[in-house]
Amino acid sequence: MKPRSFRADQKGLKVSCEVAPDVPEALLGDPGRIRQILVNMVGNAIKFTERGGVFVSVNEECHDGGVTSLHFAVKDTGIGIPMDKQEKIFEAFSQADGSMTRKYGGTGLGLAICAKLVKMMGGRIWVESQPGQGSTFHFTLRLAVQDTPAHGRDLSNRSSYAICTL
Numbered sequence: 001m002k003p004r005s006f007r008a009d010q011k012g013l014k015v016s017c018e019v020a021p022d023v024p025e026a027l028l029g030d031p032g033r034i035r036q037i038l039v040n041m042v043g044n045a046i047k048f049t050e051r052g053g054v055f056v057s058v059n060e061e062c063h064d065g066g067v068t069s070l071h072f073a074v075k076d077t078g079i080g081i082p083m084d085k086q087e088k089i090f091e092a093f094s095q096a097d098g099s100m101t102r103k104y105g106g107t108g109l110g111l112a113i114c115a116k117l118v119k120m121m122g123g124r125i126w127v128e129s130q131p132g133q134g135s136t137f138h139f140t141l142r143l144a145v146q147d148t149p150a151h152g153r154d155l156s157n158r159s160s161y162a163i164c165t166l
Contacts, residue, residue: 020060026145041114058070086129
């Protein structure tokens with residue numbers, strides 16, 4: 001069992017993923033970096049959520065010729081982040097509150113890495129949150145669309161698609 005799944009199971013959290021049907025199945029991009037962003041975001045969501053769950057979604061914002069703009073979101077029912085701390089959490093070694101490190105652990109580097117990767121790929125990253133009501137981390141990426149799946153991969157079963165195998 002993967003560590004994130006194990007932690008979510010231990011806490012009794014439901015983790016789910018939905019890729020909208022209009023999202024192209026064959027894209028050109030860096031799946032390793034996209035996976036790293038999602039793994040960091042889901043890991044944080046699980047860490048800061050005691051009950052409820054984590055929901056990952058991928059939607060197509062627009063499709064222009066051979067390029068699609070995708071919107072990824074990781075929503076949790078966790079502790080939330082005060083408005084005045086929301087920009088700071090994307091900086092290296094920053095957490096919303098110093099006492100968070102003692103309670104939840106971690107270095108605060110994960111979201112800084114996510115922000116750097118999204119920026120390197122020409123995307124945008126942001127968070128919407130309220131204390132006590134959870135958080136939704138968003139990022140967008142523009143990716144080229146392929147005519148056929150890479151390496152003969154069958155993507156007809158969306159639940160097996162790499163984005164959903166965190």
